[in-house]
Amino acid sequence: MKYQIKVNSAEETYDFAKKIAPELDGQTVLMNGNLGAGKTTFVKAVAEYYKCDEASSPTFTLMQHYKGNTNIFHFDLYRLKNIIELEQIGFFETIEDDGIKFVEWADLLNVKDTLEKYVEINIKHLGDNAREISVFEHYDTDF
Numbered sequence: 205m206k207y208q209i210k211v212n213s214a215e216e217t218y219d220f221a222k223k224i225a226p227e228l229d230g231q232t233v234l235m236n237g238n239l240g241a242g243k244t245t246f247v248k249a250v251a252e253y254y255k256c257d258e259a260s261s262p263t264f265t266l267m268q269h270y271k272g273n274t275n276i277f278h279f280d281l282y283r284l285k286n287i288i289e290l291e292q293i294g295f296f297e298t299i300e301d302d303g304i305k306f307v308e309w310a311d312l313l314n315v316k317d318t319l320e321k322y323v324e325i326n327i328k329h330l331g332d333n334a335r336e337i338s339v340f341e342h343y344d345t346d347f
């Protein structure tokens with residue numbers, strides 16, 4: 205899985221997220237991009253595709269679980285200080301589960317260093333409503 209696309213509205217982000225949603229099932233998806241880039245918007249679109257209950261920003265709960273045609277676990281690491289805190293909220297058990305594990309602000313704690321397999325989604329704010337979305341599946345065979 206590898207995509208790079210420029211979108212010009214939140215609706216286009218929604219459309220793209222729904223298009224690739226079938227490929228994300230089972231994956232741990234590390235999401236990076238500044239505040240307001242559209243990370244949560246992307247997760248909401250995927251949750252809608254899987255007919256999950258309402259997705260919202262998990263900043264104040266650290267993890268949310270949406271149930272539908274798949275399970276979606278939605279983490280936001282913005283307020284976490286270190287990997288130990290991540291361990292304490294059950295992250296490493298949860299990513300072994302089926303379903304999609306979305307991780308906003310994954311780069312803040314270098315989560316990718318702890319994973320053998322993940323999908324990385326980077327959203328770059330290009331100005332106004334324009335964004336560049338890159339999706340890259342990573343599989344570390346030397347892990």
Ligand SMILES: Nc1ncnc2c1ncn2[C@@H]1O[C@H](COP(=O)(O)OP(=O)(O)O)[C@@H](O)[C@H]1O
Pocket residue numbers: 211212213214215216217237238239240241242243244245246261308332333334335
């Ligand atoms: N192309 C776009 N893609 C995603 N969101 C967009 C886009 N253009 C404008 N927006 C708006 O930007 C905001 C993104 O917020 P959010 O998804 O919460 O970002 P993040 O989770 O990265 O902080 C929303 O208000 C959304 O409507």
Ligand SMILES: [Mg+2]
Pocket residue numbers: 243244261308
């Ligand atoms: Mg967010």
